Amino acid sequence: MDARVTNAVNYPAIGQGRGVTEPHWDKTVDVSIENVVRVFGSTAALHGVSLDIAAGELVALLGPSGSGKTTLLRILAGLDEPTSGRVLFDGEDALKLTVQERNVGLVFQNYALFRHMTVLENIGFGLRVRPWSRRPSRKEIKHRALELLDLVQLSGLEKRFPSQLSGGQRQRVAFARALAIEPRVLLLDEPFGALDAKVRRDLRRWLLEMHNKTGHTTVFVTHDQEEALELADRIVVMSEGRIEQIGTPDEIYDRPNSPFVYSFIGESSMLPVRIEKGKAWIDGHSLDLSVDDLVSGPAQLFFRPHDVEVGDDLAGAIPATVQGVRRHGGARRLDLAVVGRDDRVEIELPADFGVEISGPIAVRPRRYRVFPAPAQALSN
Amino acid sequence: MSDAAIAPLLVSETRGPAVTTERLPVRIILITVGVTFLILFLLLPLAAVFVEAFRAGLGAYVAAITEPDAVAAIKLTLLVAAIAVPANVIFGLAASWAIAKFDFVGKSMLNTLIDLPFSVAPVISGVIYVLLFGLQGIFGHWLQGHHVQIIFALPGIVLATIFVTFPFVARELVPLMQEQGTLDEEAALSLGASGWQTFFKVTLPNIRWALLYGVVLCNARAMGEFGAVSVVSGHIRGKTNTMPLHVEILYNEYNFAAAFAVASLLALLALITLVIKITLEWRYADQIAASRRH
Numbered sequence: 001m002d003a004r005v006t007n008a009v010n011y012p013a014i015g016q017g018r019g020v021t022e023p024h025w026d027k028t029v030d031v032s033i034e035n036v037v038r039v040f041g042s043t044a045a046l047h048g049v050s051l052d053i054a055a056g057e058l059v060a061l062l063g064p065s066g067s068g069k070t071t072l073l074r075i076l077a078g079l080d081e082p083t084s085g086r087v088l089f090d091g092e093d094a095l096k097l098t099v100q101e102r103n104v105g106l107v108f109q110n111y112a113l114f115r116h117m118t119v120l121e122n123i124g125f126g127l128r129v130r131p132w133s134r135r136p137s138r139k140e141i142k143h144r145a146l147e148l149l150d151l152v153q154l155s156g157l158e159k160r161f162p163s164q165l166s167g168g169q170r171q172r173v174a175f176a177r178a179l180a181i182e183p184r185v186l187l188l189d190e191p192f193g194a195l196d197a198k199v200r201r202d203l204r205r206w207l208l209e210m211h212n213k214t215g216h217t218t219v220f221v222t223h224d225q226e227e228a229l230e231l232a233d234r235i236v237v238m239s240e241g242r243i244e245q246i247g248t249p250d251e252i253y254d255r256p257n258s259p260f261v262y263s264f265i266g267e268s269s270m271l272p273v274r275i276e277k278g279k280a281w282i283d284g285h286s287l288d289l290s291v292d293d294l295v296s297g298p299a300q301l302f303f304r305p306h307d308v309e310v311g312d313d314l315a316g317a318i319p320a321t322v323q324g325v326r327r328h329g330g331a332r333r334l335d336l337a338v339v340g341r342d343d344r345v346e347i348e349l350p351a352d353f354g355v356e357i358s359g360p361i362a363v364r365p366r367r368y369r370v371f372p373a374p375a376q377a378l379s380n
Numbered sequence: 381m382s383d384a385a386i387a388p389l390l391v392s393e394t395r396g397p398a399v400t401t402e403r404l405p406v407r408i409i410l411i412t413v414g415v416t417f418l419i420l421f422l423l424l425p426l427a428a429v430f431v432e433a434f435r436a437g438l439g440a441y442v443a444a445i446t447e448p449d450a451v452a453a454i455k456l457t458l459l460v461a462a463i464a465v466p467a468n469v470i471f472g473l474a475a476s477w478a479i480a481k482f483d484f485v486g487k488s489m490l491n492t493l494i495d496l497p498f499s500v501a502p503v504i505s506g507v508i509y510v511l512l513f514g515l516q517g518i519f520g521h522w523l524q525g526h527h528v529q530i531i532f533a534l535p536g537i538v539l540a541t542i543f544v545t546f547p548f549v550a551r552e553l554v555p556l557m558q559e560q561g562t563l564d565e566e567a568a569l570s571l572g573a574s575g576w577q578t579f580f581k582v583t584l585p586n587i588r589w590a591l592l593y594g595v596v597l598c599n600a601r602a603m604g605e606f607g608a609v610s611v612v613s614g615h616i617r618g619k620t621n622t623m624p625l626h627v628e629i630l631y632n633e634y635n636f637a638a639a640f641a642v643a644s645l646l647a648l649l650a651l652i653t654l655v656i657k658i659t660l661e662w663r664y665a666d667q668i669a670a671s672r673r674h
Contacts, residue, residue, distance in 0.1 A: 077570055079566055079570070106566070106570040108563055108567065112564050114564060114567075114568075114586075116585040116586065125573070125581075129572055129574070130572060177571065178571075180571075181571055
């Protein structure tokens with residue numbers, strides 16, 4: 001675990017209300033999700049999801065729409081209840097707590113700022129609505145809200161209304177508002193989804209800084225892999241209500257463990273192959289790939305377009321002809337037709353690599369995975 | 381294509397009038413028709429109300445609106461509105477909250493039923509209550525046995541008024557609340573606010589102008605309602621006569637000056653309502669539901 005994960009919440013904790021001990025959390029919690037199932041009517045949004053999140057960790061729930069990531073986040077927040085399963089905060093059953101008692105900081109894609117309140121009133125809201133015994137004084141609330149405004153680098157905007165702020169500023173106010181209640185967990189639902197690309201990049205960096213400073217356990221939902229790869233300590237890739245893979249960004253990107261993760265994260269090329277006698281074959285060519293313990297039959301070879309070596313006579317390589325060449329940023333994209341097959345694959349080579357159209361080329365993936373072909377492909 | 385047809389297009393490029401702008405004679409005719417209708421059917425009658433009201437002099441005017449039966453009618457009208465409007469605010473809030481924020485069986489049914497009073501003739505709304513609570517009505521016998529009088533008394537007038545006016549608040553709030561969704565409420569709850577705190581600090585402020593708009597319209601209708609109230613009121617002078625009914629009685633007695641004097645109060649109410657309505661529409665257009673039906 002890297003250095004920025006700490007348990008300490010660095011900003012000063014708030015006073016003790018009006019002399020009554022308030023249950024305030026200066027520590028963020030670890031979160032345990034055990035076999036959570038959520039069924040809506042006759043369709044299951046989550047099929048038994050289990051996940052452990054360490055205190056102070058920044059975890060991304062990544063998946064396409066309908067993968068169940070938002071449902072999981074809402075269950076953590078207490079805005080939805082699982083059909084079965086358990087959710088623990090520091091080992092304590094969180095499902096027994098109402099959304100109010102759960103004390104989580106929620107940030108929405110559309111900010112959900114209260115439009116009739118100023119920035120300062122928005123940030124102080126969570127403190128103002130506390131029961132009298134735990135409510136800080138008016139002065140203290142203001143002081144605290146100003147402090148948070150400073151933390152999110154918006155000092156001077158306290159009297160503005162949300163409609164007078166840019167999208168990025170609104171999201172930072174929403175963030176400050178969520179931090180004001182000293183949340184045990186921060187839950188961000190597509191926090192940068194409504195912002196344009198430039199602001200989104202800036203805010204990502206900003207979020208990392210914030211996380212370094214405050215050290216809250218943070219779970220954020222996103223469908224943007226770039227965002228997940230850049231921000232998260234760990235990424236949870238979800239698809240159709242199941243967790244496909246959990247891992248660090250490097251693990252997820254370099255060692256995807258399923259065809260879904262391969263095709264969802266980053267770019268990938270897929271080529272149908274056959275496994276026989278412990279080797280992968282394309283027509284008559286045996287490929288120099290380790291296929292370990294795969295059973296004989298149709299299979300799929302996945303690799304990253306840029307993770308290949310090419311040559312004219314590489315042993316055990318895929319024989320192909322160049323169909324097209326395109327410039328792609330600092331590199332060149334080649335469309336290849338596998339010899340004797342209809343299959344096309346795409347690879348990426350340095351821009352200075354000389355290629356001729358229709359010329360032969362042999363390609364050998366450097367990093368790859370071979371998966372058994374799904375049932376659908378078997379019937380073809 | 382003739383030159384005349386091309387000319388406006390050329391003009392529109394340089395000076396900017398929209399291509400949909402009509403030629404001058406057409407515009408004059410359209411505006412004349414519109415203004416004539418406005419004067420004939422709205423301004424003239426309105427002016428007539430005030431002219432007739434003051435025809436017999438200021439003294440007669442004051443006398444007409446301060447004589448005991450008129451005062452009783454004014455009081456009754458205010459009382460009915462004071463009961464019916466808050467009742468409709470509560471109903472409107474509850475119904476639009478339910479429709480906008482929850483999914484339940486029969487939701488579209490409820491949504492449709494709210495509009496029912498708009499499509500039912502007010503007289504029928506009055507007759508419904510007579511059939512239910514009148515002496516010959518379904519509950520009439522039981523009510524008489526318990527000495528509860530609904531028809532030809534205040535409760536009947538209030539019921540009929542509520543029935544006629546109940547779409548006004550709900551109709552304003554439903555589209556707005558649907559558009560606003562539940563995100564703000566979820567945010568408030570997650571920040572620790574209780575249900576009531578969420579309602580009073582978040583939901584209500586979000587809809588306050590639309591609510592006020594609905595209340596103004598509801599109030600105008602409640603005070604001006606004639607048909608439904610006429611059926612259930614019994615027209616007992618000084619007791620169950622509302623202002624519109626009082627106007628009718630005076631008029632039928634050929635007491636035109638007094639009739640118009642009381643009518644002028646109603647007309648004044650209409651004007652005040654109009655001003656508030658326009659102000660709200662101008663100032664808070666974005667916060668008032670987009671569907672303008674009335």
